[in-house]
Amino acid sequence: MLNLFRPLLGICLLIGLPLLLSGQEAPRDSGWLRRTADRMFGDSVPPGKPRFLVYPTLGYAPETSLEIGFSAVTLFYAKNDYERNRLSEIQLFTFFTLERQYGAWFDHAVYGDDDKWFFLGKLRFQRFPLLYYGIGPEAPGDDPNLVQADYTLIRERVLRKLAPNLFLGLELDYQRLYNATFERPALPNPLGSAGSRNLGLGLGLVYDNRHNVLNVREGFFAELAYLRYQPGWGSDFRFQGWYADARYYHPMPWSPQQVVATQILGTFLRGDVPFNQLALMGGDQMMRGYYTGRLRDKNYLAAQVEYRFLPFPFAKRLGAAAFMGAGAVAPDMGAFRARDIRPAGGVGLRYLLFPTKDIFVRLDLGITQEGTGIYFYTGEAF
Secondary structure, three states, rough: OOOOOOOOOHHHHHHHHHHHHOOOOEEEEEEEHHHHHHHHHHOOOOOOOOEEEEEEEEEEOOOEEEEEEEEEEEEEEHHOOOOOOOEEEEEEEEEEOOOOOOOEEEEEEEHHHHHHHEEEEEEEEEEEEEEOOOOOOOOOOOOEEEEEEEEEEEEEEEEEEEEEEEEEEEEEEEEEEEEEEEEEOOOOOOOOOOOEEEEEEEEEOOOOOOEOOOOOOEEEEEEEEEEOOHHHOOOOOEEEEEEEEEEEEEEEEEEEEEEEEEEEEEEEEEEEOOOHOOOOEEEOOOOOOOOOOEEEOEEEEEEEEEEOOOOOOOOOOOOEEEEEEEEEEEEOHOOOOOOHHHHEEEEEEEEEHHHOOOOOEEEEEEEEEEEEEEEEEEEEOO
């Protein structure tokens, strides 16, 4: 199965940049290319100073044809104090395709001075095809329905420090699906097939002792959140959900450059949930190799483990990772079955983009029983 994003430029960057920046001999007329790469990807900025990077992206998928766009990432410390404060990151990804589809993604994890405030969230706006396979753990994968729609998502957490590494605050989730059309009639039509607008409000409790969100070498992150959606708050449907996420990172005793990362993820929904807000299996973070939403239902459990070389012992900037995971969806908590568990795994390359900030870009190949997916992003998957 082809993933939505085919990062051809990412492959060129990961292969070409080590040579450009290593100082190795290059053809005489390539000096301008090396200087350009140094300006874009060099890391001469002091550790405490903000760093900003913009780079083009190029992709292809059968649903979109050729895709072009730009990505940008900003890295900084509150008050430029890298010894006392954590690294904050803001990422922007935009794209446009020859099929006149377009979108913008905005993700951020921002820590205030002395961690007094923590802002964690994402925004999505896109006109992009959604492949709808159906609902439930046995949804067939051979004949998905193509859904054209405009989609807006805002997920924001505003958290206040209660104790060292412990945060409590408000969570907001706004999702709108509109101008939705199915390529062929979906029988039966899923709830929300004509589009919907839903606003969820709730509370979130977060424990986070990570120092670098984009590349965690040691630490623990856990989130437990409750969100409620109801018409009185501007929602078209009434439902509620619990969300749990736990991650643990441990460097190997024989080498701090080798890290084992683990994650357990759970979503548990009740009520009238529209099809686009059901728990979705797949994507660039968990269950890589499956299309986002390949399986969807009210309940979702998944886990993964990843071994990272950051970087290789024999290289200054090149690294790699190997990962495996498993997940399942179910209509309710008591309906999870062992036979519905789907495995996934894969390997990836890493390139150390900012040595002083320990930031890598990743190129991952996710492998499943149904095919593969390729992903190119700044920062680790989790």
